[in-house]
Amino acid sequence: MFFIISGGKAIRGKIRPDKFFEYFIFGGKDLTKFSLLDHESVPKHEIMSEGELKSVLSKYSIEKEQLPKIKVQDPVSKEIGAVVGDVVKITRKSQTAGEAEYYRLVIE
Amino acid sequence: MSISEATIDSMIKDLPLPSNILNALKADVIKAGVSKKEMEEIIEQVMEEYHTSCMEPCDAAGVVAAQSIGEPGTQMTMRTFHYAGVAEINVTLGLPRLIEIVDARKIPSTPMMTIALSKEHPEDYAYDREKTRYLAWEIEATKIDHIADVTTDLSQMKLIIDLHEKAMEGRNITIDQVKEKFNEELNVMVTISPDIDNQIIIAPGEPSYRELLQLAKSIHNVTLKGIEGIKRVVVRKEGEEYTLYTEGSALREVLQFEGVDKTRTSTNNINEIYEVLGIEAARNAIIKEATDTLREQGLTVDIRHIMLVADLMTCDGEVKQIGRHGISGEKASVFARAAFEVTVNHLLDAGMRGDVDQLQGVTENIIVGQPIRMGTGDVHLISRRRDEIEAAIEAAEAAEAAEAAEE
Numbered sequence: 001m002f003f004i005i006s007g008g009k010a011i012r013g014k015i016r017p018d019k020f021f022e023y024f025i026f027g028g029k030d031l032t033k034f035s036l037l038d039h040e041s042v043p044k045h046e047i048m049s050e051g052e053l054k055s056v057l058s059k060y061s062i063e064k065e066q067l068p069k070i071k072v073q074d075p076v077s078k079e080i081g082a083v084v085g086d087v088v089k090i091t092r093k094s095q096t097a098g099e100a101e102y103y104r105l106v107i108e
Numbered sequence: 109m110s111i112s113e114a115t116i117d118s119m120i121k122d123l124p125l126p127s128n129i130l131n132a133l134k135a136d137v138i139k140a141g142v143s144k145k146e147m148e149e150i151i152e153q154v155m156e157e158y159h160t161s162c163m164e165p166c167d168a169a170g171v172v173a174a175q176s177i178g179e180p181g182t183q184m185t186m187r188t189f190h191y192a193g194v195a196e197i198n199v200t201l202g203l204p205r206l207i208e209i210v211d212a213r214k215i216p217s218t219p220m221m222t223i224a225l226s227k228e229h230p231e232d233y234a235y236d237r238e239k240t241r242y243l244a245w246e247i248e249a250t251k252i253d254h255i256a257d258v259t260t261d262l263s264q265m266k267l268i269i270d271l272h273e274k275a276m277e278g279r280n281i282t283i284d285q286v287k288e289k290f291n292e293e294l295n296v297m298v299t300i301s302p303d304i305d306n307q308i309i310i311a312p313g314e315p316s317y318r319e320l321l322q323l324a325k326s327i328h329n330v331t332l333k334g335i336e337g338i339k340r341v342v343v344r345k346e347g348e349e350y351t352l353y354t355e356g357s358a359l360r361e362v363l364q365f366e367g368v369d370k371t372r373t374s375t376n377n378i379n380e381i382y383e384v385l386g387i388e389a390a391r392n393a394i395i396k397e398a399t400d401t402l403r404e405q406g407l408t409v410d411i412r413h414i415m416l417v418a419d420l421m422t423c424d425g426e427v428k429q430i431g432r433h434g435i436s437g438e439k440a441s442v443f444a445r446a447a448f449e450v451t452v453n454h455l456l457d458a459g460m461r462g463d464v465d466q467l468q469g470v471t472e473n474i475i476v477g478q479p480i481r482m483g484t485g486d487v488h489l490i491s492r493r494r495d496e497i498e499a500a501i502e503a504a505e506a507a508e509a510a511e512a513a514e515e
Contacts, residue, residue, distance in 0.1 A: 038370070038371045040372055041374065041381070041385065041388075041389040041396075042385050042386060042388060042389045043392075068422075068423040068424075069425035071387070074386045076386035076388065076389075092388070095411055096126070096128075096411065096415075097127065098126055098127035098128030098129075099127045104387075104425070107425060
């Protein structure tokens with residue numbers, strides 16, 4: 001028996017060794033687990049890097065704490081493995097702008 | 109001579125415009141075929157037009173949104189119950205529904221789910237009537253009333269349940285399953301009648317009339333099969349595809365079923381969406397439910413106003429209502445809160461605590477009779493003495509020169 005693994009979808013979050021097989025991606029489709037991010041009303045969430053965050057904050061000249069918030073217990077924060085203090089970049093599909101970026105600070 | 113697509117791309121790539129304007133611009137320019145000089149002209153005109161359509165700084169966006177939603181709200185029907193286009197599923201619409209949305213009620217008055225079915229191959233659930241009906245019975249909560257007649261035998265101190273074979277077959281449930289379920293849930297003596305087909309006899313734990321009558325009531329509440337809270341499931345064919353509509357909502361449970369399309373199944377219970385799919389999905393749900401409610405009444409409200417409301421309700425990472433216990437109740441200013449609802453309580457509490465109002469907002473400045481910090485009221489002129497400015501410029505130049513020298 002062998003697996004055909006093709007990288008259709010990126011593996012999200014940190015992989016724990018005991019969960020390794022849950023994250024096996026089979027033919028581009030995750031067979032074991034349904035990802036919340038696949039739902040049509042959940043936009044793309046990603047954790048921002050320090051550098052990216054800095055440029056956004058300086059663009060709007062604000063502090064991190066002034067951003068909108070997302071809870072660490074939020075199902076999507078859990079899914080992408082965000083921790084308190086991270087900033088999540090959300091790429092929304094917008095009816096008015098086509099695509100819009102939004103940022104949320106992860107809080108308790 | 110028209111320019112190539114790559115040149116257009118490089119010209120519009122760095123413009124500070126939203127992506128759909130860029131796409132429309134690119135498509136039109138390619139269709140028309142323009143020269144480089146014309147393109148520059150077009151970009152300049154587009155940018156100018158874009159800037160004039162943008163909201164001005166210090167504009168009262170919230171007030172405009174409130175009026176734009178409030179005025180059509182006066183034309184809404186006060187009390188409408190409507191069938192959601194689907195056979196007999198009742199949903200609250202009109203003003204009561206809109207109020208429900210902005211009040212962020214935990215449970216709407218008529219919860220309803222739209223269950224999309226998987227359609228990965230031609231024989232999948234969405235295209236198969238039999239499979240769909242089977243799934244519908246799996247989801248719909250089956251109570252004893254659906255499949256049997258219950259009679260109370262007072263002389264023998266027992267309940268006699270006569271099961272209908274046809275009904276049981278339709279719902280795909282057997283007499284043993286019914287017995288098991290009663291055993292689990294009620295902690296009583298359940299026996300299948302030896303003489304008569306499809307009959308179950310239940311006797312209360314202690315032989316007392318009170319127990320018996322209590323039991324007669326409580327067996328009606330036992331969910332024998334399906335999901336608790338899903339009162340009814342309606343199968344409907346839309347185009348090629350079967351879809352299930354339910355009265356009652358249980359998103360988390362329904363997503364576990366095989367054959368349910370996990371990516372397209374949704375509910376009208378915003379709080380449930382927040383718990384299962386997160387804050388961003390909840391924001392989208394607020395926008396969708398509010399626009400649908402308004403549209404159903406034949407009212408058009410620009411989506412931007414509704415988006416502002418939805419963003420405000422979700423900006424703290426949880427769904428907050430617009431009202432005393434949510435947005436308005438969390439205002440920093442005592443005067444602003446007192447101006448909204450329960451005036452005396454707010455003023456009294458503030459007085460006891462010795463709160464200080466910074467007079468930063470609109471409401472409190474109107475109360476004390478000062479210019480508000482909106483529009484022209486938010487512009488402040490700060491003058492500096494001429495010699496100070498000159499000194500500042502000199503210092504900046506000196507720093508630049510020093511930097512250049514270092515390099």
